[in-house]
Structure formats: C-alpha cells, structure tokens
Amino acid sequence: MSHAADSFAPCQRLLAAIWERADEEVVAFGPQGESLFGELRGGAEALASVLAASPATRWALCFDDSLLFAQALLACALSGREVVLPGHQRPAALTELGAGFDGILTDSQQLGEGGEHLWLRLPLTASQHGSPAPRWAAPTGLQLTLFTSGSTGVPKAIPKAWHQLEAELRVLIALWGERLDGTRLLASVSHQHIYGLLFRILLPLVLGVPFARTLTIYPEQLKGQRGPWALIASPAFLSRLDPELGEGECRLIVSSGGPLALADALRSAQLFGQLPIEVFGSSETGGIAWRQSQAPHTPWQPMPGIRALVAAEDRLLLHSPFLPDGEPLLCADRIRWEEAGFHLLGRGDRLIKIEEKRISLDEVETRLQALPWVEAAAVLPLTVATRQALGAVLVLTPEGLRQWQTLGHGRFLIALRERLRPWLEPVALPRRVRLLATLPLSSQGKRPWSELKALFDELPADKMAGGGAGQPMRKEMNNNDSGAAAMQAATLPTLLEQTQTQDALVLRLHLDPALPWFSGHFPGAPLLPGVTQVHWAIHYGRQLLGLSGTFGGMSQLKFQRPLRPGQQCSLHLTWQADKGQLLFSYRLADELASSGRVRLCP
CATH class of the missing domain: 3.10.129.10 (Hotdog Thioesterase)
Structure with missing residues (x-):
C-alpha cells in the first residue's frame, strides 16, 4: 500500500500530517544512528517555546545537519516565526543579508558569535529547555523567504507561502511518492535551497521516508547502502560517478540545478539501474517540468497542473499553482514547443545590450567552447571604466595552454578574438579573461556567478595593462608568464x-x-x-x-x-x-x- 495513493491524497494539510506520525517511526539516520519522529517532535516543541519567548520574529536557518534543520523549520512553523534561508552561510553573506532577519538558528560552532544578531545553537542544552515543553497543536502554515543570487550575484528575496510549497509537494507525491516508499533518502545537495528543501526535507517528512542527516559529498559514499535507497543529486555529482560503484538497490535518482549530460544520465542508469529524473525549475517558480533522457534532445514534460506557453521572443509564459498569486509569470527562460514537449533555448536574461547590440551570453560561451583551445567557458557582463564589456573565465585544453605559453597572454587573446570574429559582433568579443583549472559549481550544480565576477574585481583598473584586445589575466603576469603560472595564481x-x-x-x-x-x-x-x-x-x-x-x-x-x-x-x-x-x-x-x-x- 503506497504512501502516495492512500496516506496523503485525503489529507488536507501536509504540514499537520508530519505531526501525526508515530513516535517510533524513523525520521533520519546518520553517524549518530537512527532518529525517531518522537525525538524530532519533542525537539521542535522545545525550540518553539524558546522562539515564542524571543523578540526575534525572522530567523535565518544555517545548518549542516538536516535533522536539526528540520527541527528548526518545524519550530518556526509552530511558533509563527518566519524562516529565512540564505543562499550561503558564510559570515560575509549573512552580513550582506543582515536586514532580512532578526536571529540565527545554527549548528555551527562559530557562526553567529560576535555578530549583531541574536543567535541560538542547536541542539538545545538541558538548561535551555527549562520546564517541560508544552504540547503544541499541529502546525498549519509556514512563512518562508529564500535568497538566491541568480546570474547577477545580487541576493534576491523570494517569499514562499505554505500553500505554494504544499501544492508542489502534492505533485511530487503523485509523480514519485510510490518509488520513494520503503527507501532511505541520500542527498548531495544542500537543504538551504528550494530544490533541497522540497526533495531532501519536506517530501521525506510528509511521506515518512528516512533521510540522511549529512550530505553525500563523494560518490564513493553510495557504496555499501543497505536496503532500498534514493538519491537527490546535482549534475555535477552525477558526472563524477566511479564505474565500480554499481551496487545496492537504488529506486530513484533525481537531478536538478543545471543540465545533466546525456552520457552521465546513461552512466547512472548502467551503474544503478535507474535513469535519473531531471527537474527543471527555479526558486521563484518552483518545479516546471521533468524528463528522463535516453537520447539527445529529449523534450521536457510539464508537471501536472503546469501550463507552459510561448510568449514574445520565445520566452516561457508560466501558469502554475506553485506561484504566489495565481497570475501567469513571464520567465527569462526561452523555449520551443514540439509535439512531444518543449525544448530549452537558453535564458532571456542572458541576452544583454552593449552599444545597442543584442548579445547572447550563451552564444558567446558556445562559440568559445567550439574552439580547439577552450575546454569550458563562462561569460559574464562587466563594467570597465564606465563601459560595459564581456569577461570570460576559461578552462584551456592542453593545446590551448601550449598556445598560451608560446604566444604570451596578449597575442593569445588577440588570436582568440580573431577566431571568434566570424560568428560574433566586435562588442561581443571578451575583453577580460581569467584562467581556471576547472569551472566551479556550487553544491546545487549552479554556476557561482558572484565568485566568478570577483576574479575580475581583484585588481583595480590602474593595475591592469590598458588598451588592445587582450587584457592581462592577473597583476603578477607579464609577457613571459605561462598559462600554468596563471592557473597556479588562481587555483x-x-x-x-x-x-x-x-x-x-x-x-x-x-x-x-x-x-x-x-x-x-x-x-x-x-x-x-x-x-x-x-x-x-x-x-x-x-x-x-x-x-x-x-x-x-x-x-x-x-x-x-x-x-x-x-x-x-x-x-x-x-x-x-x-x-x-x-x-x-x-x-x-x-x-x-x-x-x-x-x-x-x-
């Protein structure tokens, strides 16, 4: 008898359903052993009493331990406090969002100390519990604000009402609840973002599926799993699978945060007997569509209740029950429909204007990566002496590194631009370049644009050699420096x-x-x-x-x-x-x- 078909279809309040679980049911597992729903409930009620007595109404949740994160989440729901999920937990990032919350709930030994906010570290000590916590009524709602940086690096607040999350959870249960029944859930993505929050925390809570308290950082940690298991992953994680990993009883693999290469999807299917389910969506929209790629250019299927229409300039016009007010949303993503589903064409917000010329950052990246010198590229807009220009972060092929060493940085970049001219407008040719050994991805599989932009912010303009097509990559480089030196300085x-x-x-x-x-x-x-x-x-x-x-x-x-x-x-x-x-x-x-x-x- 499946959880999806029988236990939750009649339930009108999924958040309240968590409270109705039997005390002895396993909710999470980790190095500390198994934890039970009764323990989770007791910890959440004790924390809710502390929060109710605090003047702080908006609490930033910053946790590595998913069980303690869930406890804090439920405590905020019980006490009517708003949850704030920073995209990053570094002190500088929290300082940047300082006006967005009143206090910090964390399991970190350092985070919060010496800062301006109230902070509380979990688990609570016996003295913090005080008198026995009252029995709270089941929570019926949750206020949540996520912060995401997007492609500009500027944090953006995205409020989420519980009815939006509940609507999406019902769809996820209908689609994949039966496959999760009886499994243990592992995850390589953080619960601090919408994808991890839904799939790693809320979905297993309402289904009664035990989840891992800690991240699965390395693919090797998948070895030796006992009994059926499922994995919430990113494309970056699935790209690093060892051919010797194939073992265990995998029931479901989900991937989101970026495009999953077909070869990586097929390798997952070969190793674990499960073709990954890719989910397309964002923090703002929630889930939009899904697919399982068995061949190139597999189209996306809208989730139940979703309508995806094509608006001007091929942009996605989204009708979704996961949106805040029921109104359609014009998205930055560009799509093309065909009979079997739709294809993604890139993002409209990666279309910019420089000197009245319309430039596609996706196209510039594609043209760079088509060159024999470039293995990977990330292109972003920069402001150079009050003018807008493009910067490119490159991973060079061995041939590219040899050319860099032979030509020197200036002549190499001039040659690089010359090879791009047949396809790109002059203003679309990168004017600033940085070299990395590999392009970084966050644990969500997304490109950390703010970190890439910081590579160009390291040197003031007067420290850079001016003029010409090719700009130096770092202050310490000169015409005799090699590509290896640039890599060493950076990475x-x-x-x-x-x-x-x-x-x-x-x-x-x-x-x-x-x-x-x-x-x-x-x-x-x-x-x-x-x-x-x-x-x-x-x-x-x-x-x-x-x-x-x-x-x-x-x-x-x-x-x-x-x-x-x-x-x-x-x-x-x-x-x-x-x-x-x-x-x-x-x-x-x-x-x-x-x-x-x-x-x-x-």
Missing part, C-alpha cells in the same frame, strides 16, 4: 617542495585558505573537493612529469580524510607507462587522505 596550492623517491614524485603543498575551491564547499566546514584533487594530480603530472594525452577516466578513488584550508599535505605521483595510468595519493603526515588512478589516452 593551485603553494608548492613548497618537490622530491623524487624510487617510486614516486612527492610534492609538499600548502592549501591556501584563499583558494576558490574552499568557498561554499561547505559552509561552516570548508574542505577541498575531490574533483579538485584529481585535477591537481593531472596538472602536476603534466607539468612536472611531462605527461600528455587526454583524460580517459578514473578509478579506485578513495577519500578517507578531508583536506582543509591552511593544512600542508604531500601529493605522491607515480606514472605507470605500460598501463597509461597516473597513480596519485594525498597524505597528511603519515596518514592517507585520498588516492586514485587517472587514465590518460594517447
């Missing part, structure tokens, strides 16, 4: 020492806290992403061991200890020429932190 650790042993090249590295990989990964507990560790191994293998060839896959990845800002570690590299494999391992003193193998194809 690589400090190389303190290198030694050659009988078996390996050993590099001693300092992990500078300012490295961009620590930003937002993860709030309150930064650590070096596994994908970055792999990229560094490849980079130093090519730079110091003289390796060549294209990336052909990786295997036997193990991440045993986190690498954190400010630490010193050693990177051991061994090249097995007969197998075409680069073996790498990171060590903290004598303890193994991570290891793996990378195959390089001729």
Whole structure:
C-alpha cells in the first residue's frame, strides 16, 4: 500500500500530517544512528517555546545537519516565526543579508558569535529547555523567504507561502511518492535551497521516508547502502560517478540545478539501474517540468497542473499553482514547443545590450567552447571604466595552454578574438579573461556567478595593462608568464617542495585558505573537493612529469580524510607507462587522505 495513493491524497494539510506520525517511526539516520519522529517532535516543541519567548520574529536557518534543520523549520512553523534561508552561510553573506532577519538558528560552532544578531545553537542544552515543553497543536502554515543570487550575484528575496510549497509537494507525491516508499533518502545537495528543501526535507517528512542527516559529498559514499535507497543529486555529482560503484538497490535518482549530460544520465542508469529524473525549475517558480533522457534532445514534460506557453521572443509564459498569486509569470527562460514537449533555448536574461547590440551570453560561451583551445567557458557582463564589456573565465585544453605559453597572454587573446570574429559582433568579443583549472559549481550544480565576477574585481583598473584586445589575466603576469603560472595564481596550492623517491614524485603543498575551491564547499566546514584533487594530480603530472594525452577516466578513488584550508599535505605521483595510468595519493603526515588512478589516452 503506497504512501502516495492512500496516506496523503485525503489529507488536507501536509504540514499537520508530519505531526501525526508515530513516535517510533524513523525520521533520519546518520553517524549518530537512527532518529525517531518522537525525538524530532519533542525537539521542535522545545525550540518553539524558546522562539515564542524571543523578540526575534525572522530567523535565518544555517545548518549542516538536516535533522536539526528540520527541527528548526518545524519550530518556526509552530511558533509563527518566519524562516529565512540564505543562499550561503558564510559570515560575509549573512552580513550582506543582515536586514532580512532578526536571529540565527545554527549548528555551527562559530557562526553567529560576535555578530549583531541574536543567535541560538542547536541542539538545545538541558538548561535551555527549562520546564517541560508544552504540547503544541499541529502546525498549519509556514512563512518562508529564500535568497538566491541568480546570474547577477545580487541576493534576491523570494517569499514562499505554505500553500505554494504544499501544492508542489502534492505533485511530487503523485509523480514519485510510490518509488520513494520503503527507501532511505541520500542527498548531495544542500537543504538551504528550494530544490533541497522540497526533495531532501519536506517530501521525506510528509511521506515518512528516512533521510540522511549529512550530505553525500563523494560518490564513493553510495557504496555499501543497505536496503532500498534514493538519491537527490546535482549534475555535477552525477558526472563524477566511479564505474565500480554499481551496487545496492537504488529506486530513484533525481537531478536538478543545471543540465545533466546525456552520457552521465546513461552512466547512472548502467551503474544503478535507474535513469535519473531531471527537474527543471527555479526558486521563484518552483518545479516546471521533468524528463528522463535516453537520447539527445529529449523534450521536457510539464508537471501536472503546469501550463507552459510561448510568449514574445520565445520566452516561457508560466501558469502554475506553485506561484504566489495565481497570475501567469513571464520567465527569462526561452523555449520551443514540439509535439512531444518543449525544448530549452537558453535564458532571456542572458541576452544583454552593449552599444545597442543584442548579445547572447550563451552564444558567446558556445562559440568559445567550439574552439580547439577552450575546454569550458563562462561569460559574464562587466563594467570597465564606465563601459560595459564581456569577461570570460576559461578552462584551456592542453593545446590551448601550449598556445598560451608560446604566444604570451596578449597575442593569445588577440588570436582568440580573431577566431571568434566570424560568428560574433566586435562588442561581443571578451575583453577580460581569467584562467581556471576547472569551472566551479556550487553544491546545487549552479554556476557561482558572484565568485566568478570577483576574479575580475581583484585588481583595480590602474593595475591592469590598458588598451588592445587582450587584457592581462592577473597583476603578477607579464609577457613571459605561462598559462600554468596563471592557473597556479588562481587555483593551485603553494608548492613548497618537490622530491623524487624510487617510486614516486612527492610534492609538499600548502592549501591556501584563499583558494576558490574552499568557498561554499561547505559552509561552516570548508574542505577541498575531490574533483579538485584529481585535477591537481593531472596538472602536476603534466607539468612536472611531462605527461600528455587526454583524460580517459578514473578509478579506485578513495577519500578517507578531508583536506582543509591552511593544512600542508604531500601529493605522491607515480606514472605507470605500460598501463597509461597516473597513480596519485594525498597524505597528511603519515596518514592517507585520498588516492586514485587517472587514465590518460594517447
């Protein structure tokens, strides 16, 4: 008997339904063991009593632990307090949103201390509980405000009434509730955003599906799952699956936050027997459509109750029960309908005007990535000496790096622009460029535009060489600098020492806290992403061991200890020429932190 068909169809209040769960039902699991609904309810009621006695009415929720997050969410619902979800939990981001909330609820040991806001750390101590908490009536509503930065980097407040969330939950239950029945839910995305909030917290709560208290950071954590499980993921996470992972009883994989490559979708299906369900939507609109890609250009299917119409300039005109007032919304997304569904054509808000010329940032990125020198590109508008221009953050191919080293930065960028001229207007040619080893993604799989823009804000205008098509990438570069130097300045650790042993090249590295990989990964507990560790191994293998060839896959990845800002570690590299494999391992003193193998194809 399914939860979706029988337990919740008659229920008029899904939030109240959470309160009716049996005390002994498992609500969450983690390193601490299993937690029960009775514990969740008791903790929420105790916290609600504390919040009701506080003058603060708007509380920012900043949690790594999903169970404590759920407890705080329910406590705010019980006590009539408004929930604020900052897009990021870094102190600077909270300061920027300071007027948007009165207090902070958190599980962080540092967040909130010394700040201007009231703050309360969970779990509550016995003294904070005071007298036994009263039995609260089941909550019937929740006020929520999300903050999202979008493509401009400026935080935008998006209020959400409970009826909007409830309407979307009913659709999700109807679509996928039966497949979640009897599973345990894992997630690689944060609950601080609408996708994670709905799929990782609220949906399992109303269905009675136990959810993981901690993030699934690495694909290797999927190994050894007992019993049926489901995964709420991002395209970035699904792109890093190890071919040796296929095991366990997976019932459902959901992906959102960006486009999922067809190859990654098919790999997930091969490894786990489940073709991922992609969900298209936004914080403002909620879910709009879904699809399962088995072939290129699979169209999107609107969710039940959604009408997607084509307005002027191919923009999506959305009619949705998930919107606040029932009025249609003209979206920035551009679509094209066909008989089987609609296709996404890019975003209208990525169409800008420079000198009265209409420029598509998506097109500029596509043209850059079509060049043999560019592996990946992210293009954004900049203001340069009161004039608007384009900046491009690039990941270069090995051929591109060789050209950069041969030509020097100025001539390289002139050559790059010349190769773009057949397709792009002169004003659409990038005037500022930065190099990265890989383009960053947030845990939601989205491009962190504010972080990319900050790469161009690091130097004042008078420190940049002026004029001409090609601008220098960083202050410390000159005509003799190489692409590798640019990468090191932007994205690589400090190389303190290198030694050659009988078996390996050993590099001693300092992990500078300012490295961009620590930003937002993860709030309150930064650590070096596994994908970055792999990229560094490849980079130093090519730079110091003289390796060549294209990336052909990786295997036997193990991440045993986190690498954190400010630490010193050693990177051991061994090249097995007969197998075409680069073996790498990171060590903290004598303890193994991570290891793996990378195959390089001729």
